[in-house]
Amino acid sequence: MAKILIAEDDRISQKLAVKIVEELGHTAFVSPHGRHAYESLMANNDFELLLTDIMMPEMDGQQLIKTLRGDQQFDDLPIIIMSAVVGINDISNLLKLGATLFLAKPLEREELQDYITRCLGPGKTCRN
Secondary structure, X not given: OOEEEEEOOOHXXXXXXXXXXXXXXXXXXXXXXXXXXXXXXXXXXXXXXXXXXXXXXXXXXXXHHHHHHOOHHHOOOOXXXXXXXXXXXXXXXXXXHOOOEEEEOOOOHHHXXXXXXXXXXXXXXXXX
């Protein structure tokens, strides 16, 4: 199954995301902030999906997306945003930066499962 990187500083959201990823049969790796996630992706480019929060220390999710989308090797990496940011303009800006999908917190199990399946399953239909 797929290797999924979860960039999330909140322990409760981390645990829930890991549980959902593992229930789908995938392997979850947790990064406590964006810089760690970026370094993990640079060191090991076989992650198939990134789940990231926006509000994190050291490098926030917005900076992480910009940095990744500026590097050609990550052009096709699906990036799902998990955030309590709910403004339409905020979501639109994140998608323009290169996020693939947006998922509002608190995380809903079925919705996250659906997004992961769409991004990794046959046909990979996770683009907006």
